[in-house]
Amino acid sequence: MINQERLVHTFLDLVRIDSPSGHEEAIGRELAARLAALGLSGERDTSGNVFGWLEGKQAAGDWLLLCAHMDTVGQDQGITPVLGEGVIRSDGSTILGADDKSGVAVILEVLQVLQEQGLPHRPLEVLFTVEEETHMGRPGRIDLARLRAREGLVLDSGGPIGSFVISAPSQDKLTATVHGRAAHAGSEPEKGINAIRVAAEAIAAMPLGRIDEETVANIGFIQGGTVTNVVPELVTIKGMARSRDDAKLDRQTAAMVQALEEAAARHGATLDIQTERPYHTYRVAGDAPLRRRIEAAARRLGLEPRPTASGGGSDANIFHRAGIESVPLSTGMADVHTKREHIAIADMVACARLLLEIVRW
Ligand SMILES: [Zn+2]
Numbered sequence: 001m002i003n004q005e006r007l008v009h010t011f012l013d014l015v016r017i018d019s020p021s022g023h024e025e026a027i028g029r030e031l032a033a034r035l036a037a038l039g040l041s042g043e044r045d046t047s048g049n050v051f052g053w054l055e056g057k058q059a060a061g062d063w064l065l066l067c068a069h070m071d072t073v074g075q076d077q078g079i080t081p082v083l084g085e086g087v088i089r090s091d092g093s094t095i096l097g098a099d100d101k102s103g104v105a106v107i108l109e110v111l112q113v114l115q116e117q118g119l120p121h122r123p124l125e126v127l128f129t130v131e132e133e134t135h136m137g138r139p140g141r142i143d144l145a146r147l148r149a150r151e152g153l154v155l156d157s158g159g160p161i162g163s164f165v166i167s168a169p170s171q172d173k174l175t176a177t178v179h180g181r182a183a184h185a186g187s188e189p190e191k192g193i194n195a196i197r198v199a200a201e202a203i204a205a206m207p208l209g210r211i212d213e214e215t216v217a218n219i220g221f222i223q224g225g226t227v228t229n230v231v232p233e234l235v236t237i238k239g240m241a242r243s244r245d246d247a248k249l250d251r252q253t254a255a256m257v258q259a260l261e262e263a264a265a266r267h268g269a270t271l272d273i274q275t276e277r278p279y280h281t282y283r284v285a286g287d288a289p290l291r292r293r294i295e296a297a298a299r300r301l302g303l304e305p306r307p308t309a310s311g312g313g314s315d316a317n318i319f320h321r322a323g324i325e326s327v328p329l330s331t332g333m334a335d336v337h338t339k340r341e342h343i344a345i346a347d348m349v350a351c352a353r354l355l356l357e358i359v360r361w
Contacts, residue, residue, distance in 0.1 A: 300357060
């Protein structure tokens with residue numbers, strides 16, 4: 001029932017609409033129009049997120065949320081999709097945007113099939129979000145009060161079709177400014193406190209990279225100093241830590257802060273440190289009804305259900321926090337956030353078949 005040609009066409013159309021995070025006006029208008037054409041009561045909240053509800057004549061059961069994000073990572077525009085040997089890629093100069101336009105296209109195709117075939121299905125709540133790549137955990141980013149569902153599928157993950165994410169980490173963000181003291185580096189360096197040195201010693205002392213199977217940490221940004229003959233006064237560093245265990249994450253972030261405090265104390269520097277936890281871990285139990293439903297649907301289609309633990313957050317983290325048990329499903333997107341990003345048409349079609357099987361009553 002899934003129309004491969006139409007699905008691919010939809011995907012290519014969406015990829016060609018520029019939508020870097022924060023610039024979702026055009027794609028938002030397009031998606032609201034597409035939902036309206038499918039008979040959904042589409043609307044947009046003040047952030048630009050697009051909502052739609054499809055109760056349908058043949059609906060039964062509780063609301064089920066279907067979500068994908070409409071923004072694409074980074075600043076790439078003018079994406080030119082290239083089709084070859086059953087795989088869609090970019091022309092090599094940009095990302096493709098299968099993250100997450102494959103999820104959007106799959107949801108639209110499933111809605112279309114439900115409508116034209118008149119199939120009985122769960123009442124469906126559709127949400128296409130903005131700024132998932134940049135501000136996922138920002139309070140108020142999504143008007144969650146509009147949502148009716150208590151269960152959701154987030155079409156925003158990779159891996160073989162049948163893969164779904166049952167656990168994702170919390171994230172802590174850390175921003176630190178080291179305040180040293182400026183001095184002429186040639187005539188009186190002893191009067192200075194070198195903020196770059198303090199930051200370097202702190203970073204070198206931090207546990208970073210893969211800490212354990214469910215915990216990672218990274219310093220991804222550093223900026224400071226002015227010219228070579230001045231002892232640098234200011235350095236800013238930014239980093240993050242993630243874990244699927246909040247106690248481990250607490251310890252990791254504390255260790256990073258402690259490394260900064262010790263290095264600052266050794267040199268008499270001062271610090272401004274900000275930490276925040278924009279999103280929180282979740283775990284879907286083995287007997288959760290939604291998980292059972294996904295696994296049963298996959299088996300009916302001859303797909304192996306693959307529950308996985310992820311190292312990345314998604315809108316599912318936000319929904320869990322709001323009491324909506326949500327599971328990210330793989331659309332087949334691969335090498336996301338790189339110019340090598342691609343998706344196999346067969347995977348996208350298989351994902352649509354699986355989603356249709358899950359939502360049918
Ligand atoms: Zn994504």
